[in-house]
Amino acid sequence: MPLTKTKGNNYTWITHSHSHLSGECPHKCSYCYVDNPRFGRPERYKGELSLIEKEFSVKYGSGKTIFMENMNDLFADAVSMRFIERILAHCCEWQDNCYIFQTKNPSRIAQTSFYEWPEQFFIGTTIETNRPTTTISKAPPTDERAYAMKLLAGRKFVTIEPILQFDLDEMLDMIVPIKPEFVNIGCDSKSHNLVEPTWDEVMALIAGLKKEGIEVREKSNLDRLRRD
Numbered sequence: 081m082p083l084t085k086t087k088g089n090n091y092t093w094i095t096h097s098h099s100h101l102s103g104e105c106p107h108k109c110s111y112c113y114v115d116n117p118r119f120g121r122p123e124r125y126k127g128e129l130s131l132i133e134k135e136f137s138v139k140y141g142s143g144k145t146i147f148m149e150n151m152n153d154l155f156a157d158a159v160s161m162r163f164i165e166r167i168l169a170h171c172c173e174w175q176d177n178c179y180i181f182q183t184k185n186p187s188r189i190a191q192t193s194f195y196e197w198p199e200q201f202f203i204g205t206t207i208e209t210n211r212p213t214t215t216i217s218k219a220p221p222t223d224e225r226a227y228a229m230k231l232l233a234g235r236k237f238v239t240i241e242p243i244l245q246f247d248l249d250e251m252l253d254m255i256v257p258i259k260p261e262f263v264n265i266g267c268d269s270k271s272h273n274l275v276e277p278t279w280d281e282v283m284a285l286i287a288g289l290k291k292e293g294i295e296v297r298e299k300s301n302l303d304r305l306r307r308d
Contacts, residue, residue, distance in 0.1 A: 266299030
């Protein structure tokens with residue numbers, strides 16, 4: 081898969097995406113957007129995790145913001161550290177871009193050989209709620225993700241998508257200590273019947289984050305909660 085320009089319901093601040101990993105993400109989130117409601121999961125993202133060698137020949141050029149492994153979780157426990165290191169090294173060959181890594185297992189990042197992450201690497205985690213997520217995902221609990229992110233140095237962000245019903249004070253207590261440069265907020269786009277907050281609750285969370293000086297980037301799919 082070549083370097084792909086982003087479109088649709090993606091982050092507006094990202095210009096491209098690229099993936100070296102094939103196979104199914106071990107976290108198996110019930111709302112995973114890789115599982116297309118009409119066509120199912122693409123063959124590329126089924127089965128065991130492996131590297132696609134030809135993807136290491138892709139030239140990234142310069143001046144791009146590239147979402148890496150957007151169809152998988154590079155730092156899931158089941159992903160070989162050898163895979164991780166090779167992908168990071170490929171990014172380092174093209175230093176005039178910004179690389180976005182989003183994971184639900186940020187504690188794994190500290191196990192890489194990078195003493196300090198390069199300035200052009202952004203690391204983010206997903207925190208859908210402060211409440212338990214075991215019924216919808218095999219990923220580490222959100223409180224563990226938040227704690228691991230708090231310990232990491234470098235440029236960081238948080239994504240709250242799909243936003244689930246939450247407790248305001250507890251949610252802020254998880255996110256604020258991470259000191260993210262910004263927080264993305266979006267809702268479920270694929271009708272997975274998730275338990276969602278009201279728009280007033282979302283507004284209270286946005287206000288709480290902004291009060292702490294954190295930039296909030298709202299995704300267009302939040303319009304559904306505004307209408308509801």
